[in-house]
Amino acid sequence: MIKKLAIILITTLALTVNTYAGSDGELLLKKNDPSNVKDCFEGFNRATFAFNQALDGILFEPVAKAYRILPSPVRTGVGNSLNNLSHLVTIPNNILQGDFKQAGINTGRFVINTTVGILGIFDVATQMGFSEYVKEDYGQSLGTAGVGPGCYLVLPVLGPSTIRDTTGSMMNILGGDPWYNVSVKNDTRYFNEKDYYVSRGTDGINFRAKNIESFDNLEENAIDFYASVKSLYLQDRKQKILNSKGVVDTMNDSDWEEIEDK
Amino acid sequence: MIKKLIVFNFIVFLISLNAVHSIEPDIFVQSTVNRASDTLSADKTKEERIEELKQIALDTVDIKGIGFYSLGKHRKNLTSDKKKEYSKVFKDYFLNSFSSRLAEYSNPVIEVNSKEKINDNYTIVSSTLAATDKRPAIKIDWRIYTKNPDKPLIRDLIIEGLSLARTQKEEFNSIIQGADGDVEVLFVSLRNFSKK
Numbered sequence: 112m113i114k115k116l117a118i119i120l121i122t123t124l125a126l127t128v129n130t131y132a133g134s135d136g137e138l139l140l141k142k143n144d145p146s147n148v149k150d151c152f153e154g155f156n157r158a159t160f161a162f163n164q165a166l167d168g169i170l171f172e173p174v175a176k177a178y179r180i181l182p183s184p185v186r187t188g189v190g191n192s193l194n195n196l197s198h199l200v201t202i203p204n205n206i207l208q209g210d211f212k213q214a215g216i217n218t219g220r221f222v223i224n225t226t227v228g229i230l231g232i233f234d235v236a237t238q239m240g241f242s243e244y245v246k247e248d249y250g251q252s253l254g255t256a257g258v259g260p261g262c263y264l265v266l267p268v269l270g271p272s273t274i275r276d277t278t279g280s281m282m283n284i285l286g287g288d289p290w291y292n293v294s295v296k297n298d299t300r301y302f303n304e305k306d307y308y309v310s311r312g313t314d315g316i317n318f319r320a321k322n323i324e325s326f327d328n329l330e331e332n333a334i335d336f337y338a339s340v341k342s343l344y345l346q347d348r349k350q351k352i353l354n355s356k357g358v359v360d361t362m363n364d365s366d367w368e369e370i371e372d373k
Numbered sequence: 374m375i376k377k378l379i380v381f382n383f384i385v386f387l388i389s390l391n392a393v394h395s396i397e398p399d400i401f402v403q404s405t406v407n408r409a410s411d412t413l414s415a416d417k418t419k420e421e422r423i424e425e426l427k428q429i430a431l432d433t434v435d436i437k438g439i440g441f442y443s444l445g446k447h448r449k450n451l452t453s454d455k456k457k458e459y460s461k462v463f464k465d466y467f468l469n470s471f472s473s474r475l476a477e478y479s480n481p482v483i484e485v486n487s488k489e490k491i492n493d494n495y496t497i498v499s500s501t502l503a504a505t506d507k508r509p510a511i512k513i514d515w516r517i518y519t520k521n522p523d524k525p526l527i528r529d530l531i532i533e534g535l536s537l538a539r540t541q542k543e544e545f546n547s548i549i550q551g552a553d554g555d556v557e558v559l560f561v562s563l564r565n566f567s568k569k
Contacts, residue, residue: 145539145543146543146546179507183506321508321509322508323507324507324508325508328474331473332470332473332474333544334544334545334548334562334563334566335544335547335548335551335562337547338543338544338546338547338548339540339541339543339544341543341547342539342540342543342544343535343540346534346535346536346539346540347534347535350534350535355534367442367494367495367516367528370438370441370442370448
């Protein structure tokens with residue numbers, strides 16, 4: 112079933128790749144602009160979004176609130192450990208994006224934090240002066256290679272995505288995530304699939320716990336919460352694909368100039 | 374010689390006059406933040422806080438500009454009367470939304486870090502909202518409209534790279550498109566929000 116789904120997604124993705132693949136940053140900026148991403152499955156997406164919201168209200172938010180009761184150092188340690196694990200996906204994507212220097216830095220960070228930092232619980236590398244860690248994934252690598260996002264998609268439980276980013280996520284379970292390979296795919300003595308799913312679930316809870324107030328605030332003040340979340344997701348992906356920290360790089364000023372004659 | 378000296382002094386006077394009146398965007402942001410922080414940390418009722426926050430927004434935010442930006446391409450289809458009506462409806466909505474978003478915070482600590490001038494109209498001021506035990510530090514960039522350097526105005530907040538104005542623009546567009554281009558539906562939604 113998963114294989115079939117992967118084939119369908121890759122085929123759909125192939126249709127979204129146009130002849131401009133691999134072109135310059137300006138085109139990358141335009142392609143990934145949230146206003147250019149079509150909501151082809153809006154009916155399905157809104158239904159899934161409503162389902163996810165209900166699930167969040169029943170399960171994720173209460174668990175995230177309970178998780179926040181844990182002492183701050185414990186939460187920091189869990190967050191560090193999960194970040195450390197994500198290097199296993201980030202490093203191959205650094206390489207896929209041609210950023211060999213960053214791949215080397217991240218490998219160094221992973222080795223130090225896994226050993227000296229006791230399975231990543233302590234972020235020793237940052238204290239040693241390593242640059243700030245930036246996660247990368249296969250969706251970002253596809254985007255950097257010039258693949259357009261395709262249609263916007265809301266996945267059950269997992270939330271906002273695009274055809275490209277969903278395909279990227281599928282690569283994790285098709286051999287692209289060493290953590291998945293040693294825990295779920297291959298029967299090793301040390302890890303089993305429970306370890307993988309617990310780590311993924313905890314990652315989600317950790318993210319939710321950090322954003323309880325922000326989400327509540329956004330929901331309370333949104334007129335169309337679905338549209339707000341979609342916009343924020345697509346803006347975030349655009350920024351990540353461009354590997355940009357500065358807002359000036361990602362903002363299109365003509366957006367603002369058009370109101371000068373208001 | 375005396376004439377030259379008078380001209381020179383006059384020019385220096387004009388420059389100093391300009392320096393006194395124009396407000397640097399980063400100082401403007403810091404003073405706005407301090408003003409809001411004073412309001413939020415003072416011993417006041419929620420209603421009093423909200424009223425003060427609304428006044429801060431009226432003084433420092435280009436509400437009309439943000440309103441038209443949020444309307445995007447649909448702005449061009451409005452008559453001048455409808456534009457006036459929209460400006461009023463949006464102002465009420467914005468002030469309610471802005472004040473209720475902020476009123477929940479107690480004494481937020483925001484440190485202004487740097488500024489980057491994009492062009493004569495805009496400067497981006499970078500700041501950081503200090504971490505608490507519940508959430509990590511948050512990077513906030515402010516898009517300051519500096520066309521009139523004597524009265525800079527906030528046009529956007531960009532939180533961790535995500536633009537609030539942009540998000541609102543896409544939200545409004547979604548509502549209008551969902552109503553087959555009928556802008557009145559947005560007006561109704563904004564009015565309903567303001568009544569909450």
